Amino acid sequence: MINITIWNEFVHEQVHEKVREVYPKGIHHAIAEGIRSDAFNIRTATLDQPEHGLTEEVLNSTDVLIWWGHMAHDKVSDEVVARVVDRVLKGMGLIVLHSGHFSKPFKKLMGTSCDLLWREANEQEILWNVNPSHPIAKGIDTHFILDHEEMYGEFFDIPAPDEIVFISNFQGGEVFRSGCTFRRGQGKIFYFRPGHETHPTYFNSNVLQVISNAVHWASPDQPVPVTFGHRPNPVRPLEM
Amino acid sequence: MINITIWNEFVHEQVHEKVREVYPKGIHHAIAEGIRSDAFNIRTATLDQPEHGLTEEVLNSTDVLIWWGHMAHDKVSDEVVARVVDRVLKGMGLIVLHSGHFSKPFKKLMGTSCDLLWREANEQEILWNVNPSHPIAKGIDTHFILDHEEMYGEFFDIPAPDEIVFISNFQGGEVFRSGCTFRRGQGKIFYFRPGHETHPTYFNSNVLQVISNAVHWASPDQPVPVTFGHRPNPVRPLEM
Amino acid sequence: MINITIWNEFVHEQVHEKVREVYPKGIHHAIAEGIRSDAFNIRTATLDQPEHGLTEEVLNSTDVLIWWGHMAHDKVSDEVVARVVDRVLKGMGLIVLHSGHFSKPFKKLMGTSCDLLWREANEQEILWNVNPSHPIAKGIDTHFILDHEEMYGEFFDIPAPDEIVFISNFQGGEVFRSGCTFRRGQGKIFYFRPGHETHPTYFNSNVLQVISNAVHWASPDQPVPVTFGHRPNPVRPLEM
Amino acid sequence: MINITIWNEFVHEQVHEKVREVYPKGIHHAIAEGIRSDAFNIRTATLDQPEHGLTEEVLNSTDVLIWWGHMAHDKVSDEVVARVVDRVLKGMGLIVLHSGHFSKPFKKLMGTSCDLLWREANEQEILWNVNPSHPIAKGIDTHFILDHEEMYGEFFDIPAPDEIVFISNFQGGEVFRSGCTFRRGQGKIFYFRPGHETHPTYFNSNVLQVISNAVHWASPDQPVPVTFGHRPNPVRPLEM
Numbered sequence: 001m002i003n004i005t006i007w008n009e010f011v012h013e014q015v016h017e018k019v020r021e022v023y024p025k026g027i028h029h030a031i032a033e034g035i036r037s038d039a040f041n042i043r044t045a046t047l048d049q050p051e052h053g054l055t056e057e058v059l060n061s062t063d064v065l066i067w068w069g070h071m072a073h074d075k076v077s078d079e080v081v082a083r084v085v086d087r088v089l090k091g092m093g094l095i096v097l098h099s100g101h102f103s104k105p106f107k108k109l110m111g112t113s114c115d116l117l118w119r120e121a122n123e124q125e126i127l128w129n130v131n132p133s134h135p136i137a138k139g140i141d142t143h144f145i146l147d148h149e150e151m152y153g154e155f156f157d158i159p160a161p162d163e164i165v166f167i168s169n170f171q172g173g174e175v176f177r178s179g180c181t182f183r184r185g186q187g188k189i190f191y192f193r194p195g196h197e198t199h200p201t202y203f204n205s206n207v208l209q210v211i212s213n214a215v216h217w218a219s220p221d222q223p224v225p226v227t228f229g230h231r232p233n234p235v236r237p238l239e240m
Numbered sequence: 241m242i243n244i245t246i247w248n249e250f251v252h253e254q255v256h257e258k259v260r261e262v263y264p265k266g267i268h269h270a271i272a273e274g275i276r277s278d279a280f281n282i283r284t285a286t287l288d289q290p291e292h293g294l295t296e297e298v299l300n301s302t303d304v305l306i307w308w309g310h311m312a313h314d315k316v317s318d319e320v321v322a323r324v325v326d327r328v329l330k331g332m333g334l335i336v337l338h339s340g341h342f343s344k345p346f347k348k349l350m351g352t353s354c355d356l357l358w359r360e361a362n363e364q365e366i367l368w369n370v371n372p373s374h375p376i377a378k379g380i381d382t383h384f385i386l387d388h389e390e391m392y393g394e395f396f397d398i399p400a401p402d403e404i405v406f407i408s409n410f411q412g413g414e415v416f417r418s419g420c421t422f423r424r425g426q427g428k429i430f431y432f433r434p435g436h437e438t439h440p441t442y443f444n445s446n447v448l449q450v451i452s453n454a455v456h457w458a459s460p461d462q463p464v465p466v467t468f469g470h471r472p473n474p475v476r477p478l479e480m
Numbered sequence: 481m482i483n484i485t486i487w488n489e490f491v492h493e494q495v496h497e498k499v500r501e502v503y504p505k506g507i508h509h510a511i512a513e514g515i516r517s518d519a520f521n522i523r524t525a526t527l528d529q530p531e532h533g534l535t536e537e538v539l540n541s542t543d544v545l546i547w548w549g550h551m552a553h554d555k556v557s558d559e560v561v562a563r564v565v566d567r568v569l570k571g572m573g574l575i576v577l578h579s580g581h582f583s584k585p586f587k588k589l590m591g592t593s594c595d596l597l598w599r600e601a602n603e604q605e606i607l608w609n610v611n612p613s614h615p616i617a618k619g620i621d622t623h624f625i626l627d628h629e630e631m632y633g634e635f636f637d638i639p640a641p642d643e644i645v646f647i648s649n650f651q652g653g654e655v656f657r658s659g660c661t662f663r664r665g666q667g668k669i670f671y672f673r674p675g676h677e678t679h680p681t682y683f684n685s686n687v688l689q690v691i692s693n694a695v696h697w698a699s700p701d702q703p704v705p706v707t708f709g710h711r712p713n714p715v716r717p718l719e720m
Numbered sequence: 721m722i723n724i725t726i727w728n729e730f731v732h733e734q735v736h737e738k739v740r741e742v743y744p745k746g747i748h749h750a751i752a753e754g755i756r757s758d759a760f761n762i763r764t765a766t767l768d769q770p771e772h773g774l775t776e777e778v779l780n781s782t783d784v785l786i787w788w789g790h791m792a793h794d795k796v797s798d799e800v801v802a803r804v805v806d807r808v809l810k811g812m813g814l815i816v817l818h819s820g821h822f823s824k825p826f827k828k829l830m831g832t833s834c835d836l837l838w839r840e841a842n843e844q845e846i847l848w849n850v851n852p853s854h855p856i857a858k859g860i861d862t863h864f865i866l867d868h869e870e871m872y873g874e875f876f877d878i879p880a881p882d883e884i885v886f887i888s889n890f891q892g893g894e895v896f897r898s899g900c901t902f903r904r905g906q907g908k909i910f911y912f913r914p915g916h917e918t919h920p921t922y923f924n925s926n927v928l929q930v931i932s933n934a935v936h937w938a939s940p941d942q943p944v945p946v947t948f949g950h951r952p953n954p955v956r957p958l959e960m
Contacts, residue, residue: 089833089877091373111831112905113809115948123958126475126653128634132464133331133426141465142635145475151954154608154647155622155946157809157905160882162403167634167647167655171476172954173606175647175655185832185877186373224372225381226875228835234871234892235366235385236411238843239719329593329637351591352665353569355708363718366893368874382875391714394848394887395706395862397569397665400642407874407887407895412714413846415887415895425592425637466635468595474631474652478603479959571853606955612944613811613906621945625955643882651956666853704852705861715846715865716891 002219003041005062006031007054009069009076010046012197019197027068027195027202034208040215047072054080063219064093066211067100070197074104081105089185093218095211098195101156106191109184110158116176117153123171125149125194127178127206131165136179136190136213144206150196152176158191166210168193179210181217186226188218242459243281245302246271247294249309249316250286252437259437267308267435267442274448280455287312294320303459304333306451309343310437321345329425333458335451338435341396346431349424350398356416357393363411365389365434367418367446371405376419376430376453384446390436392416398431406450408433419450421457426464430454482699483521485542486511487534489549489556490526492677499677507548507675507682514688520695527552534560543699544573546691549583550677561585569665573698575691578675581636586671589664590638596656597633603651605629605674607658607686611645616659616670616693624686630676632656638671646690648673659690661697666704670694722939723761725782726751727774729789729796730766732917739917747788747915747922754928760935767792774800783939784813786931787820790917794824801825809905813938815931818915821876826911829904830878836896837873843891845869845914847898847926851885856899856910856933864926870916872896878911886930888913899930901937906944910934 008028012019023030028044036042043062045053047069059065065084069076081104088094088109096106101114125146129137153174159182166179178193192210195201202208248268252259263270268284276282283302285293287309299305305324309316321344328334328349336346341354365386369377393414399422406419418433432450435441442448488508492499503510508524516522523542525533527549539545545564549556561584568574568589576586581594605626609617633654639662646659658673672690675681682688728748732739743750748764756762763782765773767789779785785804789796801824808814808829816826821834845866849857873894879902886899898913912930915921922928 085831109831111805111829113948117948117951119951119954121952121954121958123954124476124653126655128655129465130634130636130655130657131423132466132635133423133428133460133462135461138462142467143475151951153951154610155612155948156610157946157948159879159902159904160643162880163640164644167657169475169649169653169655170954171956172958173604173649173956174951174954175606175608175610175649177610177647182879183371183373184879188373220373221375222373222378225369226372226877227382228833228837228875228877231837231839231871231873231894232841234839234841234843234890234894235383235409236364236891236893238841238892325591349591351565351589353708357708357711359711359714361712361714361718363714364893366895368895370874370876370895370897372875391711393711394850395708395852396850397706397708399639399662399664400883402640403880404884407897409889409893409895410714411716412718413716413844413889414711414714415846415848415850415889417850417887422639424639466637468593468597468635468637471597471599471631471633471654472601474599474601474603474650474654476651476653478601478652604956609945611903612946613903613908613940613942615941618942622947623955649955663851663853668853700853701855702853702858705849706852707862715863715889716844 001041002039002215003061003063004066004215005058006042006044006066008046009072011071022198022200030202031066031211034202035212047075052076052080054084056083059083059087062092064095064215066095066097067103067105068097069103070099073102076104081108085109088187091186091220091224093220094187094189095214095218096191098193101191109189112159113157116156117174119151119172121151121172122148123151126169127166130167131163134163134165135217136165136210138213139209140206146194146201146204148199149194149201152193186224190214190218241281242279242455243301243303244306244455245298246282246284246306248286249312251311262438262440270442271306271451274442275452287315292316292320294324296323299323299327302332304335304455306335306337307340307343307345308337308435310339313343316344321348325349328427328429331426331460331464333460334427334429335454335458336431338433341431349429352399353397356396357414359391359412361391361412362388363391366409367406370407371403374403374405375457376405376450378453379449380446386434386441386444388439389434389441392433426466428458430458481521482519482695483541483543484546484695485538486522486524486546488526489552491551502678502680510682511546511691514682515692527555532556532560534564539563539567542572544575544695546575546577547580547583547585548577550579553583556584561588565589568667571666571700571704573700574667574669575694575698576671578673581671589669592639593637596636597654599631599652601631601652602628603631606649607646610647611643614643614645615697616645616690618693619689620686626674626681626684628679629674629681632673666706668698670698721761722759722935723781723783724786724935725778726762726764726786728766729792731791742918742920750922751786751931754922755932767795772796772800774804779803779807782812784815784935786815786817787823787825788817788915789823790819793822796824801828805829808907808909811906811940811944813940814907814909815934815938816911818913821911829909832879833877836876837894839871839892841871841892842868843871846889847886850887851883854883854885855937856885856930858933859929860926866914866921866924868919869914869921872913906946908938910938
């Protein structure tokens with residue numbers, strides 16, 4: 001059983017009629033419904049909850065955290081951000097969606113600006129599977145199409161990903177590294193591009209399959225025996 | 241259930257008394273015993289069998305092939321080598337052990353000389369876990385020790401591995417990238433250094449744990465939807 | 481001074497009127513003219529020459545080899561291919577262009593099928609600079625456009641590149657990892673996608689700039705002190 | 721001409737007699753003397769200067785910043801750290817030495833704890849050249865020896881480096897990824913392990929050669945045409 005917490009800032013859905021029409025119960029709710037599985041124990045958390053719903057207790061019992069944010073990145077408290085980052089470094093999986101590229105936890109874990117190009121023109125996005133044997137691509141065909149999405153374009157200012165799983169072609173001519181893995185500390189991170197709030201992307205079966213696969217991939221499967229600090233005793237005696 | 245074929249050239253054990261004492265039934269047999277599990281369906285194959293025991297039928301029903309060879313690399317027929325390489329590119333996992341660095345299939349899949357430094361001096365090898373959250377390191381502590389092993393030293397002429405899981409320290413002063421992953425085609429490859437024929441390395445519980453982990457990691461878990469060749473019809477109509 | 485040899489199979493230009501109109505003196509000649517520089521000493525070689533123009537003497541005095549081939553991959557003798565591969569592993573740079581993805585030297589150095597999708601529809605290709613501080617991208621803007629090119633699409637069956645410098649967007653909806661670096665042995669390899677024989681791609685200033693940059697990047701700048709084989713004497717004495 | 725700024729916290733040398741004996745004018749001075757070249761314009765800066773000597777003006781005219789710190793990491797102001805990180809992301813090279821693994825700029829750029837094992841036992845370190853054709857290894861033999869150094873051991877909690885150039889073997893049995901490259905934003909970063917303050921490491925010709933090579937490698941050689949943000953006009957017209 002994998003313990004998942006889906007975090008959504010949940011602001012667009014309350015202030016923008018157009019977004020509420022697409023996600024009446026919030027993006028977090030759509031994802032939770034969409035990836036429902038006997039293997040998953042799913043909770044949600046939102047910005048307006050105490051400690052944004054990400055208390056020590058919640059994070060300590062989370063195997064994989066899914067993150068969607070956009071309008072309110074700077075409303076997330078630095079204390080909670082530090083807690084999330086610390087948990088990732090100690091092994092919690094993290095799946096960062098779409099505009100989460102500019103979230104505080106992702107930027108801190110990447111160490112770069114995470115900036116990019118963007119355009120809202122309801123254009124077509126085609127995601128190509130460039131790592132077909134990767135567990136995150138399980139069940140995904142050679143490519144899949146989202147008829148209407150926001151464009152994100154390169155240069156995407158991230159460290160070179162450990163692995164690239166998907167690359168997007170946008171109708172307007174841009175490309176984007178849309179599915180990227182990173183290990184940081186003992187934690188596994190997956191960035192997945194699609195999911196603009198005005199499009200029903202989180203009802204798309206391919207998108208949901210990828211998120212579900214990523215949860216399995218990012219879930220920590222072991223107590224990791226890392227030790228740091230002073231190690232006065234060598235493995236092999238020093239003859240001095 | 242993962243279908244495993246353990247291939248061993250099985251020559252040392254028949255011609256060298258010292259090796260036979262360590263592995264009376266052959267290295268393949270020791271590994272088969274050592275990784276036995278309800279999740280594994282294990283066969284073995286050896287050089288002296290027809291087609292070296294690696295017929296089309298055997299390979300087509302193998303999920304992960306484990307390879308040990310040394311004295312007789314050039315006795316392996318090019319036809320069988322081509323068959324193995326082809327199966328890896330189509331998704332079969334491959335675990336190459338120790339002196340298998342110079343085997344024909346590994347060299348063909350790497351594209352480099354796969355050369356290295358070596359010394360037989362029964363010296364101590366300490367393998368450090370430099371990727372502790374990797375599935376191949378599951379259950380392995382910060383490091384483990386082999387009291388007596390052959391030394392392999394850098395520069396190891398391989399392509400930059402996708403991931404490094406273990407690095408060895410040898411008593412004589414050398415280091416070696418001892419656990420390396422590579423994806424080639426749809427197949428996953430793990431090179432694992434330890435296992436000189438005169439040492440009981442394949443009875444060591446850490447070594448067996450790593451091999452067992454690598455089998456799980458390398459096993460193909462999906463039909464992979466790769467298509468190649470002429471694609472006359474664009475996804476997006478060309479207005480010409 | 482960098483010694484460059486530009487190899488072209490030079491068949492299309494002699495048998496296809498349409499290609500001869502674009503490259504009357506051959507693709508190799510266009511590239512040689514296009515990258516001319518005081519820093520470069522450029523020779524060309526073609527399939528129909530003795531040993532395809534790639535004698536021991538020529539290769540031993542070549543710092544960077546540029547390779548274009550398509551129709552006649554299988555006409556290149558295995559002996560010359562082995563010689564090229566050996567020289568790359570010992571430090572010669574190699575730049576593989578377009579349909580050279582299926583050339584024998586590239587396939588041997590990659591270890592994979594190097595297969596891909598393709599379509600000849602004179603469509604637009606936009607190459608995005610996804611590694612803007614890389615020396616191969618020097619002087620290249622955020623992107624550049626080729627109005628008419630052959631399409632190459634993913635999945636491109638290569639090992640994960642060490643670095644990706646360019647990703648292409650094709651009008652028909654595909655993407656491609658169009659500029660990829662690989663180290664093999666002591667040699668540096670750059671694969672660069674554009675250059676279908678019916679289009680004047682090798683007269684494009686951006687394409688020529690990239691090839692020229694790649695020559696500088698791939699040129700070996702040092703005698704490389706690699707030693708292999710038996711190393712009986714440890715660095716640190718073994719107290720046994 | 722490459723503009724180099726060598727930053728040293730310069731505390732040990734003033735408070736520890738033993739360190740002053742080794743580096744009477746400071747570690748920064750030893751490095752500056754040691755890498756002196758007609759190609760380099762070298763300045764130094766220290767913690768006790770206004771803005772730690774790293775004003776906007778200094779950083780804006782620095783191509784490569786070299787960083788040594790240990791006792792006083794937390795004395796470096798967050799404002800200066802932010803300035804350094806910003807400059808790296810915009811293209812300034814950064815070479816982080818030894819205990820600088822725990823410096824604020826390096827940790828911010830890596831996004832991880834950068835923790836490790838350590839022992840002060842004056843033991844032997846052997847650095848192996850595992851990337852012999854890399855420009856940072858230019859002129860370095862297969863390995864070099866430091867007779868007395870502090871031990872740093874794995875697991876070193878950094879993101880997977882883009883490239884590993886050196887791996888260390890310590891007498892006590894540990895290993896360490898001692899020479900690692902990372903691109904962050906448009907900047908190139910090299911972490912180089914040796915350099916404990918009580919040992920004359922920065923007078924060692926191999927160590928100085930590596931630092932000098934790294935300066936050449938990390939120096940930005942181009943105005944980088946990165947653009948971010950809103951891009952309303954597609955490259956290819958959207959027919960809507």
